[in-house]
Amino acid sequence: MLPQANIQLINKQLCSENFELKLKLGNLKLELERQVLLSKEGQEWKDKYEQLYKQNQSLDQEKKQLQDEITKLNDQIKNTEYSVQQQLEKTRDLNNYEQIKNNAIIVQKHNLDLQRELEQYRQKQLFKINSKITNDNTKQYYSIILEWDNNIKNLQLTYRQVNDSLIFDGYGEREDQKIVYQQIHHLEKKTLKQNQKPLISLKQSQMRLIFEV
Incomplete structure (x- = not known):
């Protein structure tokens, strides 16, 4: 049988080790909670990034559509101007001045309408x-x-x-x-x-x- 002094010493050591284990356990618990918070915060930032990425893709698509519409309208204006030039060349030797004048007015009005539509479309995209x-x-x-x-x-x-x-x-x-x-x-x-x-x-x-x- 161990002496009373040895038993008290062993008991004291066990109490000390138990206290250290509890302290380590508490620290591990705090670290676990901190890691959970960091994980949640990281997921929130990931979700924000994915949302911004999708919005950016959508804006890029809208920008491309706008550029395509502008190109289309500009091509229509160029084609109309080319048609006018051809028409003027065909009628250059004709003496029907009023007809040429009327055609020019009509084409000019058409061009103005196209330019107005283009400007309205640009402003609407804002x-x-x-x-x-x-x-x-x-x-x-x-x-x-x-x-x-x-x-x-x-x-x-x-x-x-x-x-x-x-x-x-x-x-x-x-x-x-x-x-x-x-x-x-x-x-x-x-x-x-x-x-x-x-x-x-x-x-x-x-x-x-x-x-x-």
């Missing part, structure tokens, strides 16, 4: 409308977000509801150019009641409208 439906308890809400190019200054926006559509009108300036915007957003025959005043954020260049369905 604005973007998104909509979605959300549910809150027993109520259903229809949200519309109108975003615009952040280089547009002194923008004045109005909207009005006509039958099953919202009509947006806007006036502003962008790089010494006047911006005139009008767009019709169809509500798919929804009966809407405006829930609150429009939320306008100049910093984010957007206006949010919320309606109760």
Whole structure:
């Protein structure tokens, strides 16, 4: 049988080792919690990156579509001008001055119409409308977000509801150019009641409208 002094010494050592083990266990628990938090934060940043990447891809696609439309309209203008040149060459030796003059006026008007359409299309691409439906308890809400190019200054926006559509009108300036915007957003025959005043954020260049369905 061990002496009483040895038993007390062993007991003291065991208590000390037990305390150290508890301390290590507590530290491991804290480290585990820290790693879990870091993992969650890392996942959140990963989700944000993936969201921004998808938005960037969408913007690149919209930019390509806009460039294709601009190229198409420019080609139409060039083709029209080429047709006019050919027509003028064919009728150069004719004495029908009034006919040539009328043709030139018609073609000039057509070119102006194409240029006006091109400018309207360019300005319309400076604005973007998104909509979605959300549910809150027993109520259903229809949200519309109108975003615009952040280089547009002194923008004045109005909207009005006509039958099953919202009509947006806007006036502003962008790089010494006047911006005139009008767009019709169809509500798919929804009966809407405006829930609150429009939320306008100049910093984010957007206006949010919320309606109760």
